[in-house]
Amino acid sequence: MSWRAGALLSLMVAVGGVVAVVMRRSEAESAAAYVDPVLVLIASAAIAPMAISLLRQGLRELMEAAPPAELRATIEAAAAAAASEYDLPDPIVRATRLGRRLYVEVDFLVQPGVWRVEDEDRVRRFVVDRLESSDYQLWATVELSTDPTLIED
Structure with missing residues (x-):
């Protein structure tokens, strides 16, 4: 413009x-x-x-501060693909777009004693790799938690 x-x-x-x-x-x-x-x-x-x-x-x-519907669908698809790939429950997805920056938070509620930090890193990389191709500067947080109060909406 x-x-x-x-x-x-x-x-x-x-x-x-x-x-x-x-x-x-x-x-x-x-x-x-x-x-x-x-x-x-x-x-x-x-x-x-x-x-x-x-x-x-x-x-x-x-x-x-909400991403456009098409971008939101891409984010949700990446989170759902991670859930499917790593046998995780349905994710809680939050996303905010401010200008060219895209902030994404994907949370999974998991059972205690099953997941290690390395496993969480693999899930995070899986999600980030699917979102980095967008035209936005990505700030992604992917969290596996056993405490539902830490990831509630």
């Missing part, structure tokens, strides 16, 4: 320059002094909708 704003401003400066040159060579030379202020007003009015749109999008993102 910013390239459009830049292109529009460049076009307006070029048009304004041509108008000013033409006015200086004609009988409207005294009005040529107003070309720059009028150009600034027109450019501001033209760019304002784009700026407002970007502001709205940013505020929506901060308020919701």
Whole structure:
């Protein structure tokens, strides 16, 4: 979107320059002094909708911080695949997207004494490998816990 704003401003400066040159060579030379202020007003009015749109999008993102449905489905599929691959229960998945950053938390409630840290690392790598191909900077936490109070929603 910013390239459009830049292109529009460049076009307006070029048009304004041509108008000013033409006015200086004609009988409207005294009005040529107003070309720059009028150009600034027109450019501001033209760019304002784009700026407002970007502001709205940013505020929506901060308020919701939820990844788009397609990305959410990818995250849930990666977590479900890990559950299937490692014979784990259904995962609890939480995800937040802020700008280009994607924060993912996948929790599994497991039986005591069955899982080691190395096993948890394999599950984490499995999930992360499936999500790293996205266009986002990934911050992933995959946790195996025997205490349901630590992973509750």
